[in-house]
Amino acid sequence: MARSGCSLARTGKAAVLTAAFFVGPLAAAAPFAYITNQKGNSISIIDTATGSVAKTLALKPGSEPAGVAVSADGSRVCIANPTGKTVTVIDGRTQQIAGDIPAGTGPVGIAVDSHGRFAYAADWYEHYLAVLDLEARGVVARIPVGHSPAGVVLTRDGSRIYVANRDDNSVSEIDAKTRAVTRTVAVGRHPFGILLDPSERILYTANVEGNDVSVVNLARMQVVRTVAVGDRPYALAAAAGRLFVTVQYDNAVTVLDAEKLTTLGKVAVGEYPEGIATHPDGKRIYVANWFDNTVSVIDAETLRVVATIPTGDGSRAFGEFIGPRSL
Amino acid sequence: MNKLTILAATVAFTWAGIAHAHGPSRQKLTEMVEINAPPAKVWGLIKDFANPHGWMPMVASTHAQGGNAPGATRELTLKAGGVIKEELKSYEEDKMTFAYKISENPDCKVLPVNNYSSNIEVEAAGSGSKVTWNGAYYRCFLQNNPPPDQNEEAANKAVKAVYTESLAHLKALAEQ
Numbered sequence: 001m002a003r004s005g006c007s008l009a010r011t012g013k014a015a016v017l018t019a020a021f022f023v024g025p026l027a028a029a030a031p032f033a034y035i036t037n038q039k040g041n042s043i044s045i046i047d048t049a050t051g052s053v054a055k056t057l058a059l060k061p062g063s064e065p066a067g068v069a070v071s072a073d074g075s076r077v078c079i080a081n082p083t084g085k086t087v088t089v090i091d092g093r094t095q096q097i098a099g100d101i102p103a104g105t106g107p108v109g110i111a112v113d114s115h116g117r118f119a120y121a122a123d124w125y126e127h128y129l130a131v132l133d134l135e136a137r138g139v140v141a142r143i144p145v146g147h148s149p150a151g152v153v154l155t156r157d158g159s160r161i162y163v164a165n166r167d168d169n170s171v172s173e174i175d176a177k178t179r180a181v182t183r184t185v186a187v188g189r190h191p192f193g194i195l196l197d198p199s200e201r202i203l204y205t206a207n208v209e210g211n212d213v214s215v216v217n218l219a220r221m222q223v224v225r226t227v228a229v230g231d232r233p234y235a236l237a238a239a240a241g242r243l244f245v246t247v248q249y250d251n252a253v254t255v256l257d258a259e260k261l262t263t264l265g266k267v268a269v270g271e272y273p274e275g276i277a278t279h280p281d282g283k284r285i286y287v288a289n290w291f292d293n294t295v296s297v298i299d300a301e302t303l304r305v306v307a308t309i310p311t312g313d314g315s316r317a318f319g320e321f322i323g324p325r326s327l
Numbered sequence: 328m329n330k331l332t333i334l335a336a337t338v339a340f341t342w343a344g345i346a347h348a349h350g351p352s353r354q355k356l357t358e359m360v361e362i363n364a365p366p367a368k369v370w371g372l373i374k375d376f377a378n379p380h381g382w383m384p385m386v387a388s389t390h391a392q393g394g395n396a397p398g399a400t401r402e403l404t405l406k407a408g409g410v411i412k413e414e415l416k417s418y419e420e421d422k423m424t425f426a427y428k429i430s431e432n433p434d435c436k437v438l439p440v441n442n443y444s445s446n447i448e449v450e451a452a453g454s455g456s457k458v459t460w461n462g463a464y465y466r467c468f469l470q471n472n473p474p475p476d477q478n479e480e481a482a483n484k485a486v487k488a489v490y491t492e493s494l495a496h497l498k499a500l501a502e503q
Binding site: 083231249250 | 352353355416417426428444446461463470471
């Protein structure tokens with residue numbers, strides 16, 4: 001794991017030692033949640049063990065961060081800044097900003113592979129998926145996709161990428177090796193956040209204009225179910241055999257039985273809930289409330305809000321924003 | 328040596344400049360007013376979803392359907408011209424609050440916003456009341472490089488004007 005670790009120097013071991021020398025002990029092992037604050041132009045790093053913000057990173061003025069992705073090994077955190085037109089890379093071990101990579105005209109959704117080597121950022125205006133080499137620190141490929149691509153997810157092995165094409169009402173599947181679209185499926189109106197189920201056989205899309213969730217069978221690349229969830233769904237997470245969908249205009253998270261797709265309830269959270277992610281313990285769901293500048297923590301079993309954590313202005317956290325249990 | 332490595336790597340990292348043109352990002356606005364009148368009296372002035380012309384000075388008349396039940400609709404005809412169509416999202420009499428949205432994006436000349444949603448609440452504050460009005464919306468121009476009358480500043484200015492003028496008028500009405 002340390003092999004692909006600290007990104008600042010090419011020689012892994014020396015870099016880790018150097019980083020330790022400069023910033024003191026490595027970050028604690030508790031999973032951290034990286035919350036993008038779009039209006040506050042900052043990242044709130046929540047220590048999920050203490051339930052409070054451990055550190056706030058200020059971004060360059062005018063960045064307005066929205067998307068976020070943490071590599072499965074925790075080594076790198078990528079932030080998509082649609083207004084700054086950059087991707088900010090944070091070293092997951094030191095929790096310091098490593099730098100910005102220019103990334104097209106409006107990166108929104110972002111995903112990163114498990115080792116933090118390549119990141120994939122959807123470009124809202126020029127309709128492609130940018131492939132960012134996080135070692136070389138630049139865009140190495142642009143894969144044309146549908147109009148106004150938003151949410152991006154990656155399979156665990158990094159071989160396939162899925163992108164929600166919001167204005168085309170579709171999802172593109174991309175082969176990460178050939179960097180080409182292999183299949184496309186029509187879904188509901190204006191898909192934004194997308195989620196792979198743990199088996200990676202099913203993909204869910206939150207359809208902002210359709211007010212529903214499309215359930216896509218990936219073997220057939222076909223929508224097999226459409227489920228109404230409320231007014232302006234935004235993004236999804238899964239835990240405890242349940243699906244959790246943020247619904248912006250309802251100020252709530254709609255909870256579905258993942259198998260039967262029946263509605264189990266609605267959890268009232270803050271205003272304008274947006275990004276949503278599952279804690280690695282599989283028991284808690286974190287929701288960023290854009291208007292309220294808070295994060296709600298939901299118990300996935302009892303469906304109760306167990307904590308509300310103040311963050312920064314315009315918390316969006318669009319993507320997989322919680323890191324692994326330990327680095 | 329290690330210090331140099333770090334320094335070199337940091338400098339090598341390209342820092343992008345701040346570009347002028349940028350895409351839309353959602354705006355939010357909160358306006359508050361304290362009123363020297365009991366909350367029930369203030370709420371009484373705004374609680375009827377069909378009656379915005381009763382306290383919003385820029386509204387000439389309202390055509391409404393559905394009362395105060397979620398899903399109710401209203402069309403506000405403005406004194407300056409133009410119509411805004413809205414839908415009631417939620418209504419909580421006991422908490423003296425309701426939430427609504429603009430159901431059809433208005434003409435940019437009428438109100439330069441897109442995907443507007445809002446809520447308003449009356450609370451007790453000291454011996455009087457406090458009214459809080461929240462709005463969330465995008466600018467009217469949804470592509471890159473907006474004209475000046477359709478950018479974020481124009482959207483914020485227009486919504487702020489509606490909120491401050493209406494709340495000032497509400498205060499005057501309630502304190503009569």
